Amino acid sequence: MAQIKNRLTPFFENITFDRDDNELILNFGPQHPSAHGQLRLMLHLQQEMIVKAHPDVGYLHRGMEKMAENMIYNEFMPTTDRMDYIASSSNNYGFALAVEKLIGLEVPRRAKVIRMMLLEINRLMSHLFWLATTALDIGAMTVFLFAFREREYLMDIIEGYCGARLTHAAIRIGGVPLDIQDTFIAQLKDFLDKLPANIKDYEDLLDTNRIWLMRMEEVGTIPTEMALSWGCTGPMLRASGVAWDIRKEEPYELYDEVEFNVPWSDKCDNFARYRIYMEEMRESAKILYQTIDMYNECVEKGETELMAHAPKYVSAPKLDIMTQNYSLMQHFVLVTQGMRPPVGEVYVATESPKGELGFFINSQGGPYPYRLKLRAPSFWHTGILTDLLPGHYIPDVVSIIGTTNIVFGEVDR
Amino acid sequence: MRAYTPKDNVQAKSYYTDRYYVAPQVPKSEVETDEVFASDLEAIKAKFEVKEAFIQVEQMIVYINPHDIYGVLELMRDELEYTQLSELSAIDWLAKNNTFEIFYQMLSMKKRKRIRIKYFIENGQAVDSVEKLFRSADWSEREMYDMFGIEANGHPFMKRILMPYDWQGHPLLKTYPLQGDEFASWYEVDKIYGKEAREEIGPEIRDTARVDRYDSERFARLGFEVPKGTEITGEEERNVESYQEEEGVFLIKKLNKETSKVIDDPQR
Numbered sequence: 001m002a003q004i005k006n007r008l009t010p011f012f013e014n015i016t017f018d019r020d021d022n023e024l025i026l027n028f029g030p031q032h033p034s035a036h037g038q039l040r041l042m043l044h045l046q047q048e049m050i051v052k053a054h055p056d057v058g059y060l061h062r063g064m065e066k067m068a069e070n071m072i073y074n075e076f077m078p079t080t081d082r083m084d085y086i087a088s089s090s091n092n093y094g095f096a097l098a099v100e101k102l103i104g105l106e107v108p109r110r111a112k113v114i115r116m117m118l119l120e121i122n123r124l125m126s127h128l129f130w131l132a133t134t135a136l137d138i139g140a141m142t143v144f145l146f147a148f149r150e151r152e153y154l155m156d157i158i159e160g161y162c163g164a165r166l167t168h169a170a171i172r173i174g175g176v177p178l179d180i181q182d183t184f185i186a187q188l189k190d191f192l193d194k195l196p197a198n199i200k201d202y203e204d205l206l207d208t209n210r211i212w213l214m215r216m217e218e219v220g221t222i223p224t225e226m227a228l229s230w231g232c233t234g235p236m237l238r239a240s241g242v243a244w245d246i247r248k249e250e251p252y253e254l255y256d257e258v259e260f261n262v263p264w265s266d267k268c269d270n271f272a273r274y275r276i277y278m279e280e281m282r283e284s285a286k287i288l289y290q291t292i293d294m295y296n297e298c299v300e301k302g303e304t305e306l307m308a309h310a311p312k313y314v315s316a317p318k319l320d321i322m323t324q325n326y327s328l329m330q331h332f333v334l335v336t337q338g339m340r341p342p343v344g345e346v347y348v349a350t351e352s353p354k355g356e357l358g359f360f361i362n363s364q365g366g367p368y369p370y371r372l373k374l375r376a377p378s379f380w381h382t383g384i385l386t387d388l389l390p391g392h393y394i395p396d397v398v399s400i401i402g403t404t405n406i407v408f409g410e411v412d413r
Numbered sequence: 414m415r416a417y418t419p420k421d422n423v424q425a426k427s428y429y430t431d432r433y434y435v436a437p438q439v440p441k442s443e444v445e446t447d448e449v450f451a452s453d454l455e456a457i458k459a460k461f462e463v464k465e466a467f468i469q470v471e472q473m474i475v476y477i478n479p480h481d482i483y484g485v486l487e488l489m490r491d492e493l494e495y496t497q498l499s500e501l502s503a504i505d506w507l508a509k510n511n512t513f514e515i516f517y518q519m520l521s522m523k524k525r526k527r528i529r530i531k532y533f534i535e536n537g538q539a540v541d542s543v544e545k546l547f548r549s550a551d552w553s554e555r556e557m558y559d560m561f562g563i564e565a566n567g568h569p570f571m572k573r574i575l576m577p578y579d580w581q582g583h584p585l586l587k588t589y590p591l592q593g594d595e596f597a598s599w600y601e602v603d604k605i606y607g608k609e610a611r612e613e614i615g616p617e618i619r620d621t622a623r624v625d626r627y628d629s630e631r632f633a634r635l636g637f638e639v640p641k642g643t644e645i646t647g648e649e650e651r652n653v654e655s656y657q658e659e660e661g662v663f664l665i666k667k668l669n670k671e672t673s674k675v676i677d678d679p680q681r
Binding site for chain 2: 057058061063066067069070071101102104226228229230231233242244249250337338340341342343344345346347348349356358360362363364365367368370371373375379380383384386412413
């Protein structure tokens with residue numbers, strides 16, 4: 001095929017000067033390394049100060065809600081991985097829980113424990129990733145290397161469990177597909193024993209670091225009113241003086257049986273958010289220690305079931321499928337046609353590492369959801385930049401985007 | 414005769430449903446069964462008309478009139494302590510009765526309760542913006558406009574948010590096909606090369622599962638394989654495939670050790 005001349009105009013004029021006032025419009029992104037993905041910010045500047053910010057998203061829009069309407073429920077599970085790809089099991093879990101609530105399924109205890117382990121490992125992975133990238137944005141290269149090293153151990157554990165490192169698809173509607181591998185608990189304990197010392201290392205590097213404090217303290221202050229109004233959740237809200245954690249307030253799985261604290265702060269700035277991420281890692285470790293005990297209890301009691309028993313919605317165990325005709329038939333129907341949840345609506349919120357991850361499902365009794373709305377926390381954490389950035393200076397943009405912890409797979413869906 | 418496909422809903426449908434299948438319902442319960450919800454509903458009923466209210470999966474759902482929405486949310490925020498608007502979007506019922514169902518997902522952190530406020534609007538009708546009450550509605554309403562074409566009165570910046578500004582069509586409508594419409598298939602070609610290049614380039618292939626057997630780059634042309642990069646004329650000779658079964662499968666039905674002999678040469 002012959003070369004066809006394109007009509008894309010060269011785009012090197014990143015700055016416009018054709019206005020009468022002193023305002024300068026700076027186009028930040030969408031290919032900016034510290035935009036954490038495909039974020040385009042149009043910043044109106046007076047000298048170095050931002051007077052107006054206009055975040056532009058949608059560069060990673062894949063139409064997941066549309067895809068969900070054209071997929072059977074189990075088919076959609078691997079797609080949810082691609083939302084918050086830093087902690088993909090938490091998305092899997094949010095979707096699975098929403099469908100389970102719609103159907104009214106009760107998941108076996110052993111599966112619940114494994115799910116909690118996966119969720120907390122994902123939270124640790126996400127927080128370590130956040131710490132690494134944010135520290136790198138500010139210029140702390142060492143912290144980046146340290147945090148990625150620790151994250152690597154967790155990814156190895158997950159890889160041993162489900163074979164994938166980033167897009168896990170490790171949770172099914174009705175339970176979990178697999179029991180944890182033999183080395184899982186030993187590996188996890190090994191990691192958890194070292195974690196406090198590791199977190200202390202990060203804190204030694206950052207807590208009293210003059211540069212870090214200057215970039216973090218009193219920067220990006222989100223008053224409580226603003227955080228509530230903008231729909232902020234998770235660490236963003238907890239750093240703004242509201243101790244709201246869905247795991248604590250509306251417990252799902254076995255979170256009402258484990259002991260953990262909800263760190264919160266009324267400082268409202270970047271540094272408060274950083275402190276909350278660090279404390280949450282400690283709390284996650286606490287929860288993980290308890291889930292290991294819970295898992296051992298399940299093993300002692302001989303609870304081996306990993307998937308709920310609901311022949312209309314969930315396939316029978318492999319042994320039944322291979323030996324019993326009726327189980328095989330049901331499995332065949334569930335795989336080819338898909339489950340048909342009852343007619344109704346459900347909105348289920350879970351505490352993902354980034355905040356409240358909600359799944360709204362409207363089912364009309366068919367194998368495809370009639371409407372599925374994904375409530376991703378990062379969407380509003382990006383929106384708040386409109387109100388948050390004015391009054392700050394250009395270097396603050398980087399640290400503020402860093403502490404909002406936005407992931408564009410989730411913003412654009 | 415070609416099978417009839419309804420044009421008002423082009424989304425995937427189950428290819429088989431039992432004639433006598435009656436879908437079960439997610440159980441609904443009376444609002445009176447929950448004290449907190451009951452008192453909240455009383456407070457709303459005192460000022461606004463409530464069409465229907467019930468509890469489903471631990472959350473109260475309240476149907477109101479479309480023009481009451483600002484007042485109801487203001488009442489909920491200021492007096493009933495529902496301080497957060499978690500989510501706001503629409504459900505497309507155009508194929509059924511030409512309406513959209515709009516829902517507002519509210520959260521009260523003090524009461525640990527969630528309420529879903531809902532109402533129906535006709536196709537083409539706009540909703541009242543609640544952006545002044547909850548800033549989160551700013552982006553939600555833009556997304557709703559982008560995905561369904563529902564405009565919000567009083568919104569400060571009613572523009573598309575996820576799709577490009579110059580996009581045509583609203584992707585989450587049931588009439589919009591999954592692979593995109595005619596406009597979508599020419600969007601990038603027109604934008605990058607211009608309309609005059611349409612014939613030369615052809616429409617964008619938006620179905621990722623589509624397989625073009627004459628495309629030697631992306632698909633091994635089964636039966637018509639050519640070396641990579643070769644100009645394809647479409648008149649290639651068929652490469653004859655052969656299977657070992659075609660000459661008959663050699664099977665030993667009954668082994669007699671005395672009459673059989675062992676072959677030393679594995680290649681025979």
